[in-house]
Amino acid sequence: MRSAYITIAMILFLTACSSPQILISTPSVSAADSTFAKPTVVPAQDITLLLPAVVYGVSPQGDQLSEADDACGVLNLLYSAVYDRLERRFKLMPSARDASPKTARLKLTIVDVVTISIGGPTIVMADAEFEQPGQPTAHYRALREGSLKWSEITADSTECSMIDAVVDALALDITTWTLTQSFAESP
Template sequence: MSPAPAARTTVVLPPVAYGHDQGRQMSEADDACGVPDPLRQAVQDQLKARYDVVRPVPGTTGTDAALLLKIDITDIVTVSAGGPTIVVVRAVLEQPGLPSAQFQGLRQAHTPSADVTAQTTECSAMDAVIQGLGVDVAKWMRKPVDGVSLVNGE
């Protein structure tokens, strides 16, 4: 008889929030593209192969025998159609019985001028940036060393 499969680790992933950096608090007014929900989904999609990803239960800390992954957006830059699109995030992983680990990721992209059309907006490259950040967070979660910083996945 083969052994039972190992239990999957649960990751509690609250909604992505706007954070602050260098004394400046980000807000929805700084975000023309609506980044938090698609970013949370991108991270969840990348993590679900290795973890059970759940939303926090109201009234609980979410850390009872589970990993808690909090993600804040600390900067968003979007410049007219075809211009650079940049998102910077900070993630904190809280693990029961261990010190928390922090990660910073920056992704940037732009729409090549040959691909700019009348429908191109400052948010056209955002999906690639968000998906890339999802990959970066999942990569870090494999070995969550404190203080890791990735720029475009490296």
């Protein structure tokens, strides 16, 4: 089973590295979350998942992020990208009012957004918390970075030109991690 997780991780790594636009992928997991549990026989489609709106959090430097720090609209882009990837795998609920005690929750927090200039780096870092009844909360921090090659810069290029590719790659990291957490057995 461990070799299957290693194979999946290698495929994701090679996929990320093969994209000419995405330069770095540095997802990190705390030591407590780094071991993979055995998968259960319950398919992910049987899990109801609450996906509340993405929020701004505190950056690693201690600064509270806000809409003023997000000129490219990462908040909405990340929510849409994660929702689109998970809707085929789970019964998704965007609102807590219909949630039950058996509903799993995926909370997303943007903790860093950097869009310096055209051709400069575009960086997005997000924290994810996966809460599933009967299991400890799993935490995940994902970081993606990208930049345009000088040859790709046109008159229409902006500091947000890379944001779609970076957010899409970040959403892939988060949803892949969420799927591994959703199959973890209770301790």
